Amino acid sequence: MTLEQTLKQSTADIFKEEYGVDVPLDTVTINITKKEHEGDYTIVVFPLTKVSKKSPEQTAELLGAKLQEKSGIVGKFNVIKGFLNLSLTDAYWTNKLKEISGNAAYGTFPANHKKVVLEYCGPNTNKPLHIGHLRNVFLGFSMAEILKAAGYDVTKVNIYNDRGIAICKSMIAYTKFGNGATPQSTGIKGDHFVGDWYVTWNTKAKEELQTLTGLKGEFDEDQKMTSLFKETQEMLLKWEAGDPEVVALWEKMNSWVYEGFQQSFNLLGIDFQKDYYESKTYMLGKNIVEEGLQKNVFKKRADGAVIVDLTPDGLDEKVLLRPDGTSIYITQDLATAELRYKDFGMDKMIYVVANEQDYHFKVLKLALQKLGKKWADGIYHLSYALVESPTGRFKSREGKTADADDLAGEVLRIAEEKTKELGKIEGFTEEQAQQLYKTIGLGALKYFVLRVNPYKKIIFNPEESIDFHGQTGPFIQYTHARVCAIMRKAGDVAITGFENLATLAPVERELVIHISEYENTIRSAADKYDPSEVASYVYTLAKLYNKFYHELPILNAATDAEKNFRIGLSKQTGIMLKKAMKLLGIDVPEKM
RNA sequence: GGCUCCGUAGUACAAUGGAUAGUAUUAGGGUUUCCGAAGCCCUCGAUUCAGGUUCGAUUCCUGACGGAGCUACCA
Numbered sequence: 185m186t187l188e189q190t191l192k193q194s195t196a197d198i199f200k201e202e203y204g205v206d207v208p209l210d211t212v213t214i215n216i217t218k219k220e221h222e223g224d225y226t227i228v229v230f231p232l233t234k235v236s237k238k239s240p241e242q243t244a245e246l247l248g249a250k251l252q253e254k255s256g257i258v259g260k261f262n263v264i265k266g267f268l269n270l271s272l273t274d275a276y277w278t279n280k281l282k283e284i285s286g287n288a289a290y291g292t293f294p295a296n297h298k299k300v301v302l303e304y305c306g307p308n309t310n311k312p313l314h315i316g317h318l319r320n321v322f323l324g325f326s327m328a329e330i331l332k333a334a335g336y337d338v339t340k341v342n343i344y345n346d347r348g349i350a351i352c353k354s355m356i357a358y359t360k361f362g363n364g365a366t367p368q369s370t371g372i373k374g375d376h377f378v379g380d381w382y383v384t385w386n387t388k389a390k391e392e393l394q395t396l397t398g399l400k401g402e403f404d405e406d407q408k409m410t411s412l413f414k415e416t417q418e419m420l421l422k423w424e425a426g427d428p429e430v431v432a433l434w435e436k437m438n439s440w441v442y443e444g445f446q447q448s449f450n451l452l453g454i455d456f457q458k459d460y461y462e463s464k465t466y467m468l469g470k471n472i473v474e475e476g477l478q479k480n481v482f483k484k485r486a487d488g489a490v491i492v493d494l495t496p497d498g499l500d501e502k503v504l505l506r507p508d509g510t511s512i513y514i515t516q517d518l519a520t521a522e523l524r525y526k527d528f529g530m531d532k533m534i535y536v537v538a539n540e541q542d543y544h545f546k547v548l549k550l551a552l553q554k555l556g557k558k559w560a561d562g563i564y565h566l567s568y569a570l571v572e573s574p575t576g577r578f579k580s581r582e583g584k585t586a587d588a589d590d591l592a593g594e595v596l597r598i599a600e601e602k603t604k605e606l607g608k609i610e611g612f613t614e615e616q617a618q619q620l621y622k623t624i625g626l627g628a629l630k631y632f633v634l635r636v637n638p639y640k641k642i643i644f645n646p647e648e649s650i651d652f653h654g655q656t657g658p659f660i661q662y663t664h665a666r667v668c669a670i671m672r673k674a675g676d677v678a679i680t681g682f683e684n685l686a687t688l689a690p691v692e693r694e695l696v697i698h699i700s701e702y703e704n705t706i707r708s709a710a711d712k713y714d715p716s717e718v719a720s721y722v723y724t725l726a727k728l729y730n731k732f733y734h735e736l737p738i739l740n741a742a743t744d745a746e747k748n749f750r751i752g753l754s755k756q757t758g759i760m761l762k763k764a765m766k767l768l769g770i771d772v773p774e775k776m
Numbered sequence: 777g778g779c780u781c782c783g784u785a786g787u788a789c790a791a792u793g794g795a796u797a798g799u800a801u802u803a804g805g806g807u808u809u810c811c812g813a814a815g816c817c818c819u820c821g822a823u824u825c826a827g828g829u830u831c832g833a834u835u836c837c838u839g840a841c842g843g844a845g846c847u848a849c850c851a
Binding site: 219220221264265349462487498499510538544546569608624637639643665708727 | 779780781782787788789790792793794795796798799800801810811812813814815816817831832843844845846847848849850851
């Protein structure tokens with residue numbers, strides 16, 4: 185039972201005894217006491233006055249006195265207006281720290297035997313990763329770590345959108361203008377190489393369109409009249425027909441892209457247990473559509489298109505299959521979802537996809553539920569808002585600022601610069617130094633993205649956003665390095681129990697309390713699918729530690745009992761910093 | 777037009793319906809005879825507007841005003 189539950193239960197028991205009324209536990213609200221008041225936890229008694237029929241102050245006084253008398257852990261209390269501030273005994277907190285430090289698995293919940301499949305990344309193979317993918321992969325990776333800590337059995341999967349008109353554009357441009365160049369011959373990273381041909385295609389199509397019409401119309405529509413587009417479309421048909429030459433080229437170019445992606449994934453520190461390819465699943469949807477028709481869940485429209493009527497659910501009629509019988513995006517996704525269920529039998533299926541597709545995922549879930557698939561109840565769309573530049577949405581045409589590799593390179597460069605200026609890396613080999621720049625640079629980038637609630641859009645200004653001061657990854661990493669320095673200096677002092685400690689300083693209590701809140705944070709972040717709660721937690725922890733560090737001597741503490749306790753507290757803080765940052769996919773260095 | 781999401785200091789973010797709305801950054805000031813100054817301490821500064829529900833509203837409801845997304849037989 186957690187402390188919160190204990191206090192709630194005791195409160196309910198006391199009310200039962202005093203007033204003979206059962207108080208539902210959720211009417212008892214307990215918060216961490218605000219800084220300006222004395223106390224650790226606060227019970228808000230306003231809702232309880234209905235039962236006690238007394239003033240908030242009287243109610244609180246009585247409750248406080250009874251809790252102090254019966255709980256055994258409440259040392260003192262005070263009442264301000266309707267707020268009952270409880271201070272737990274020092275013994276309670278020292279025991280708590282002892283208990284936590286003795287449990288290496290603290291913060292990891294026992295296996296709940298629920299399977300989660302988490303899809304993230306989902307790149308197109310015709311262009312490199314951009315800043316939107318960064319938010320996606322950082323969120324996805326972190327969410328997977330958090331769910332694992334919360335006891336779930338998580339499998340991360342990727343889906344490659346590796347077919348369609350877009351990749352054919354790259355292929356056509358390469359065929360016509362490539363002269364046999366390769367990533368190896370040019371030294372260009374594979375995904376960028378193929379992406380460059382996609383850009384070339386657009387440039388050439390624009391030129392052709394200009395000579396054709398002399399106008400700068402709506403490119404997206406008008407490009408269809410160019411010969412280049414017609415060639416591209418022919419290539420797509422050939423690909424679909426399995427033309428060996430086209431398929432061979434497609435395989436070759438995609439292999440370049442995958443090689444490039446893999447480099448990015450390695451740098452970013454993300455991974456997948458299974459890859460899905462749109463080219464292998466795009467024609468699988470027919471069966472599920474047929475099933476829907478038989479179950480009378482889907483209907484055939486007069487023109488032959490298959491639709492699902494979602495108007496009773498407040499949505500529209502949604503087409504699932506074209507009149508000519510070919511499938512569309514949603515058809516594939518229905519089939520892919522079922523395929524995943526066959527592969528994994530998961531309890532939850534999480535899609536990490538931008539909020540542009542909110543509607544799509546509502547349709548997907550509803551359609552599967554209407555088909556009677558129980559597992560569809562476990563579908564969750566982890567929707568996140570777009571990353572925008574200060575001038576609006578990042579467009580892939582807008583240039584280099586939005587490119588993921590460039591951005592990562594930029595933060596690594598800044599990390600190197602800062603480290604050379606401020607770092608304590610005497611004796612590092614070049615390799616260790618490079619590794620450190622990576623740790624710090626990516627730490628800054630990941631933390632910057634993950635500290636924001638996923639549904640809120642992020643304004644990203646490449647020049648200003650990557651900071652190393654304040655609420656940032658490097659600040660937390662620095663704090664960890666500081667703890668490590670203390671531990672090195674402390675040597676192998678055996679940390680014993682904390683029984684001999686007389687009293688705790690306020691900042692020591694705050695630290696222990698915050699450490700004891702870790703499991704609540706994990707639980708909440710997992711339930712809400714929100715890594716930003718962990719980001720916020722770990723920042724507060726680092727800040728508290730720095731405050732503690734400045735206020736109190738650790739190695740030079742006045743008594744052995746204090747020194748022993750403070751070293752133990754430092755050690756545990758270091759462990760918690762590392763654990764929490766790991767859940768964000770961020771490493772922490774021992775020196776920086 | 778309809779639907780969804782978002783509006784908090786100059787800027788970027790917090791706040792299960794709870795106390796005097798927190799934190800970072802910017803600007804200004806202080807702090808290395810003492811464990812790492814990428815730190816710590818101090819000062820300035822905000823809930824878009826109008827109603828409603830409530831003992832209590834940044835939070836919930838209604839409306840207005842701003843911003844974004846969706847409303848594709850594209851993915």
